[in-house]
Amino acid sequence: MLALLGMALFFAFVGLGTWQLQRRAWKLDLIERVTERVRAQPVAAPAPAQWPEVTAQQHEYLPVTLTGRLLTQKTVLAQAVTELGAGFWVMTPLQAADGSQTLVNRGFVPASEREAWLPAAAAETAAAPQSITGLLRMSEPGGGFLRDNDAAQQRWYSRDVAAIAAAQGLERAAPYFIDAGRPGQPVAAQTWPRPGMTVIAFHNSHLVYALTWYGMALMVLAAAVIVVRWEKRRALPAHKTL
Template identity: 50%
Template structure:
């Protein structure tokens, strides 16, 4: 009998600790849900707002405050420093054309000119799709994507890219200073590169996670009630 009481006490103690933990996780997911919904609302507002100048204070640019900001910028491309990033889009398999744009003050900003199919790789690498002279680009501000793609690392020494890591691209080309972000250019007619293919999608499973944690907490309560009734 004493052993049974001791085991029941241990289970009730475990149930109490688990209940507190599951409730804490559920509350945290509810807070995350509110944060994610607010982020989505802010991004929607940025995307559909009139274009503004690219932020000049680069250290203050962050994902939370500037990602997908609708911007406009002017400068001159350096066509011999184009980097191609492997891409899979609604238009098929191919490459993003990442071209450095020199701004009026001498600083650099990478522009994702858009998508080209694999058949146009050599032409894009040679700068065939990167115009000369002063241009004005409108698009969405995106943060740099360092490291590489899924299961594939960037190889700067061979100019092979699987993510849009603008700092690494600039270092390979000897370009500095460069912005820690880039601009996805908007679509401009039906010519290559194809712009305006930015995918704006946020995973928002926080409500499901919150319900799961609260359900587990309720399960611990029910289990504890059954143990007490049995005793």
């Protein structure tokens, strides 16, 4: 029975280690594809007919452009922590000529600038359309760590597109949002909101996990060797003293 348990654990740990190596290969491929995607020339943002086909694998961080009028009175502020400190993302819907809306993350503002970007203090909807270039991002449903979004109180801890659209009465909202600007672009020091602050990073600890699982498999193997040796010694006849 003990031998069967040891074999089961050994093969399970080896299987988990191998799975982590496969995940690592997938993650490295994803990082390479996203890096190439970010450097590509911007294309038109997916139109409403294409929305059902938008996926993180194919579209996350895709440089896009879109044109429309910013609905500044429907701006929401989503909490953010960046290299500039704590503050907020300024999320404003942009309405296209066909009546569809796309949430645009216009950039970061520090906590000291919060009042200036609240909807009540925002200017009226821009009269002239404008073009925005940025990176397509997928919705962040739910909220932040241990904090749920509260639409009634306008407290947003994540950029939950569906929840923000419902709270702001956006009837034809895209299932994604746009981070205005592109990482590394020059921006004046005191420009608020500060665009181009998208952090493109992927957690990749799969090699560490794989080595951990393989290490546990070796520990099981070593324990089996010790048990076998101990059993053999116990089975030897005891020496008699003359």
